[in-house]
Amino acid sequence: MNREIVIDPLTRLEGHGKIQIFLDPAGSVDRAYLQIPELRGFEKFAQGRRAEDMPQITSRICGVCPMAHHMAATKALDDLYQVEPPPAARKIRELLYSAFMVEDHALHFFFLGGPDFIVGPDAPRQKRNILGVVDAVGLDVGKEVIGVRKQLRDLVAAVAGKAIHPVFGLPGGVSRALDSGIQQQAAAAAARAVEFSQFALAAFRTAVLGNPGYVELITSEAYTHRTHYMGLVDGTNNVTFYDGTLRVVGPDGKELLTFPGRDYLGHVGEHVEPWTYMKFCFLKDVGWNGFADGAGSGIYSVAPLARLNAADGMATPRAQEAYEEFCTTLGPKPIHHTLANHWARIIELVYAAERMAELAADPQITDPQVRTLPTTPPREGVGVVEAPRGTLFHHYQTDERGLITAANMIVATQNNAARIALSVDKAARALIKNGHVDDALLNRVEMAFRAYDPCMGCSTHSLPGHMPLTVDVRDAGGTLLHEIRRD
Amino acid sequence: MTKPKVAFYWCASCGGCEEAVVDLGEDLLAVAELVEIAFWPVALDFKRQDVEALEDGELAAAFINGAVRTSEQEEMARLLRRKSAAVVAFGSCAILGGVPGLANLYESQDILDTAYREAPSVQNDDGTLPAEESRVAGGTLTLPAFSASVRTLDQVIDVDYYLPGCPPPTGLITSAVTALVGGKLPEKGTVLAPDVALCSECPRAATKPDKLLVTAFRRPHQQLIDPDLCLLAQGLICLGPATRAGCAAACPGGNMPCTGCMGPTSGVVDYGAKALSAIASLLDADGEDEVTARVAEIADPVGTFYRYSLPASLLHRRVRPAARHEEEEVAP
Numbered sequence: 001m002n003r004e005i006v007i008d009p010l011t012r013l014e015g016h017g018k019i020q021i022f023l024d025p026a027g028s029v030d031r032a033y034l035q036i037p038e039l040r041g042f043e044k045f046a047q048g049r050r051a052e053d054m055p056q057i058t059s060r061i062c063g064v065c066p067m068a069h070h071m072a073a074t075k076a077l078d079d080l081y082q083v084e085p086p087p088a089a090r091k092i093r094e095l096l097y098s099a100f101m102v103e104d105h106a107l108h109f110f111f112l113g114g115p116d117f118i119v120g121p122d123a124p125r126q127k128r129n130i131l132g133v134v135d136a137v138g139l140d141v142g143k144e145v146i147g148v149r150k151q152l153r154d155l156v157a158a159v160a161g162k163a164i165h166p167v168f169g170l171p172g173g174v175s176r177a178l179d180s181g182i183q184q185q186a187a188a189a190a191a192r193a194v195e196f197s198q199f200a201l202a203a204f205r206t207a208v209l210g211n212p213g214y215v216e217l218i219t220s221e222a223y224t225h226r227t228h229y230m231g232l233v234d235g236t237n238n239v240t241f242y243d244g245t246l247r248v249v250g251p252d253g254k255e256l257l258t259f260p261g262r263d264y265l266g267h268v269g270e271h272v273e274p275w276t277y278m279k280f281c282f283l284k285d286v287g288w289n290g291f292a293d294g295a296g297s298g299i300y301s302v303a304p305l306a307r308l309n310a311a312d313g314m315a316t317p318r319a320q321e322a323y324e325e326f327c328t329t330l331g332p333k334p335i336h337h338t339l340a341n342h343w344a345r346i347i348e349l350v351y352a353a354e355r356m357a358e359l360a361a362d363p364q365i366t367d368p369q370v371r372t373l374p375t376t377p378p379r380e381g382v383g384v385v386e387a388p389r390g391t392l393f394h395h396y397q398t399d400e401r402g403l404i405t406a407a408n409m410i411v412a413t414q415n416n417a418a419r420i421a422l423s424v425d426k427a428a429r430a431l432i433k434n435g436h437v438d439d440a441l442l443n444r445v446e447m448a449f450r451a452y453d454p455c456m457g458c459s460t461h462s463l464p465g466h467m468p469l470t471v472d473v474r475d476a477g478g479t480l481l482h483e484i485r486r487d
Numbered sequence: 488m489t490k491p492k493v494a495f496y497w498c499a500s501c502g503g504c505e506e507a508v509v510d511l512g513e514d515l516l517a518v519a520e521l522v523e524i525a526f527w528p529v530a531l532d533f534k535r536q537d538v539e540a541l542e543d544g545e546l547a548a549a550f551i552n553g554a555v556r557t558s559e560q561e562e563m564a565r566l567l568r569r570k571s572a573a574v575v576a577f578g579s580c581a582i583l584g585g586v587p588g589l590a591n592l593y594e595s596q597d598i599l600d601t602a603y604r605e606a607p608s609v610q611n612d613d614g615t616l617p618a619e620e621s622r623v624a625g626g627t628l629t630l631p632a633f634s635a636s637v638r639t640l641d642q643v644i645d646v647d648y649y650l651p652g653c654p655p656p657t658g659l660i661t662s663a664v665t666a667l668v669g670g671k672l673p674e675k676g677t678v679l680a681p682d683v684a685l686c687s688e689c690p691r692a693a694t695k696p697d698k699l700l701v702t703a704f705r706r707p708h709q710q711l712i713d714p715d716l717c718l719l720a721q722g723l724i725c726l727g728p729a730t731r732a733g734c735a736a737a738c739p740g741g742n743m744p745c746t747g748c749m750g751p752t753s754g755v756v757d758y759g760a761k762a763l764s765a766i767a768s769l770l771d772a773d774g775e776d777e778v779t780a781r782v783a784e785i786a787d788p789v790g791t792f793y794r795y796s797l798p799a800s801l802l803h804r805r806v807r808p809a810a811r812h813e814e815e816e817v818a819p
Contacts, residue, residue, distance in 0.1 A: 022625030031625035039617075040499075041598030043606060045589040049790040052708040056746065057790075060586040063503020063654065081708070150512045161741020163510070164503040164654050168741050171708045176742035265607055272603050272611045275621040275628040279602070279609065288610065371711055395607070401786055402706075408606050478626050 027435025032428035036278040046407035055169040067100040068387035072394040074169030080381025081374035083172030088367035094242040095359040101352035122440040172372035186360040193353035218339040222430035226251040228300035231307035238315040261384030280418040302390025302415040304344035309334035316354035423448040491547035494526035498560040500553030507654035546571040579653040584798025591804035653748035680733030689736040700771035729762035759793035
């Protein structure tokens with residue numbers, strides 16, 4: 001036990017996600033911690049900036065989900081200046097937002113999280129990547145993922161200036177109208193996205209649901225937490241990404257509360273721990289009661305599984321059908337199995353593609369009226385969207401010139417931070433016994449947080465945007481037994 | 488014949504530069520035909536010791552994005568410098584410091600206080616801050632210290648070439664990689680983008696008046712924006728005249744002003760100062776006092792003119808009280 005086993009002999013580096021696993025004298029897990037070691041301080045240097053620059057400044061929080069920050073910021077500006085975008089502007093925003101959700105969810109399923117299932121959780125490390133996926137399902141799939149993604153990102157660039165760091169969001173609308181050429185481009189991209197979404201769903205059915213071992217893994221206690229769930233819903237409690245009302249259900253699935261984004265401070269609190277730069281969100285209605293799940297804990301979850309739990313259904317036909325199959329297979333709701341996030345993500349991909357097609361076909365979307373000019377002095381605004389990884393809040397206060405005096409951003413992964421901490425700890429406890437650890441076991445611990453598709457860059461507004469990961473296992477005396485790095 | 492080796496690495500960045508490389512799509516496959524990618528942490532499973540094992544200068548080129556803030560980033564930059572014939576600073580953050588470089592306006596302690604004590608959603612009655620060392624159930628956890636200032640890559644290592652943009656446009660990435668691995672090495676210090684002002688490639692260029700005079704600057708949310716007319720002629724602060732071309736005027740294409748992410752053309756020491764003077768020269772004002780008064784009306788000059796370049800500027804960061812200077816890492 002006092003031997004030091006270092007699989008990947010690297011000096012411990014800054015700027016990485018770290019899972020620290022402490023063993024007790026018997027070699028079982030005493031406690032596992034996920035630490036995030038960086039912070040950038042966007043809230044501070046936002047002060048003094050022009051409010052209308054925030055959609056472009058905050059998109060630099062994350063180059064992977066710049067559209068989510070751009071849109072939350074733009075909606076915060078609507079609220080700040082008390083302006084309602086014209087219908088076409090609202091639809092253009094949601095069209096691009098849906099396109100972004102499709103490509104981001106596709107990226108996660110095929111490149112990041114999917115390999116654990118399509119290639120296998122215990123497959124060799126060198127195989128658990130996109131190339132392994134291509135080996136398993138064919139090269140055409142890889143090309144199709146690249147092709148769909150390119151078509152969607154070209155559409156975003158055509159409307160928003162750039163796909164990475166868009167520029168089209170303004171208070172009360174968007175910077176330019178959609179002409180019929182771009183509408184046709186959008187319709188073509190949406191049609192391909194719908195087809196692709198059906199393919200992704202079929203791939204999930206075959207690769208995951210067709211394997212009883214995976215279903216057992218998904219529903220196993222090691223990956224299960226009974227927490228609250230939060231997500232935006234529309235007027236009939238369907239899942240929505242661009243705009244809606246926040247709804248929270250308890251671990252029993254009953255509605256605990258609903259609130260407009262503007263009231264977030266009444267319900268969402270952030271707890272600080274000294275051992276990580278990540279802040280942990282909790283429901284003020286219940287309170288912070290430490291790292292525990294259950295109805296008595298304010299810990300809640302966001303992202304695909306949480307959104308499906310917080311809603312009553314999906315607003316489009318194919319997505320609704322997929323949702324019903326999901327509920328029948330894993331239900332009754334709420335579904336507490338963290339790994340079900342992967343399935344929920346595909347169902348959302350279907351919805352985003354179908355929603356995109358609806359909007360692209362809407363004749364009103366080419367209306368030239370896309371701006372409502374502000375007439376009210378600015379004071380304070382809140383904008384909320386569902387980012388791919390969960391609820392995203394932007395909150396600004398300004399002086400009378402519209403210069404930021406205070407900014408607060410609560411990002412998707414932060415809402416999930418406490419549950420992710422629980423997941424890593426629980427999976428480690430369940431899987432590591434008698435001091436025995438190997439690469440496959442540790443991958444199963446990593447799977448506990450990879451299911452959330454966490455963006456550590458976003459969540460501490462940190463550097464670098466993507467966090468490579470180190471896993472350290474230490475014995476009861478604090479000696480390093482085992483270290484694994486995943487870049 | 489063995490293919491030339493290249494490396495991609497990220498320091499302090501948002502991930503957008505990496506996405507830009509991924510966005511090459513099928514062009515990326517073409518590039519992969521020409522070179523051997525020896526190190527790219529985001530996509531490939533090579534490790535730091537693989538880089539350490541290379542001969543000095545064995546890499547034909549290292550493309551490094553992101554600004555430098557941590558000791559790890561500095562170590563990796565130095566290591567890649569030693570192993571590479573050419574180092575390319577990739578993107579606005581590596582070249583100029585980038586948007587996160589605006590953090591140089593504030594002290595580290597202020598940043599921590601804002602995030603963990605003052606944010607309205609925080610409940611933190613005892614004022615807990617993240618600490619370098621914490622005793623917890625099970626053992627001791629450590630965190631790296633939050634470093635003092637954001638630096639550009641060439642404030643840390645010697646840089647051969649610069650590939651600008653936030654993120655760099657895909658066409659420029661492809662031609663830079665092709666030129667470097669094809670041995671067509673430009674003069675050291677070259678910025679791998681056209682050395683002309685953005686206006687030259689702006690589709691609105693024909694509508695830019697020969698003698699442009701602006702009586703007062705307006706902000707994008709205050710007026711409707713004509714999609715064809717020169718943005719400066721509409722009274723908006725568009726930094727095209729002070730900014731290098733190469734992006735095909737993407738932001739004016741999105742009907743919004745250029746914010747300067749491509750940085751300056753050759754020979755400009757301080758981009759923000761150059762941009763400010765370019766804009767000030769357009770003011771229809773008599774005498775220095777009137778110009779000064781008009782410029783003072785511009786909201787947030789630092790965020791407007793130094794959006795991407797504060798760490799590279801002559802000031803580098805907010806001047807701090809003398810008593811605290813000794814803790815400060817000063818840029819070379």
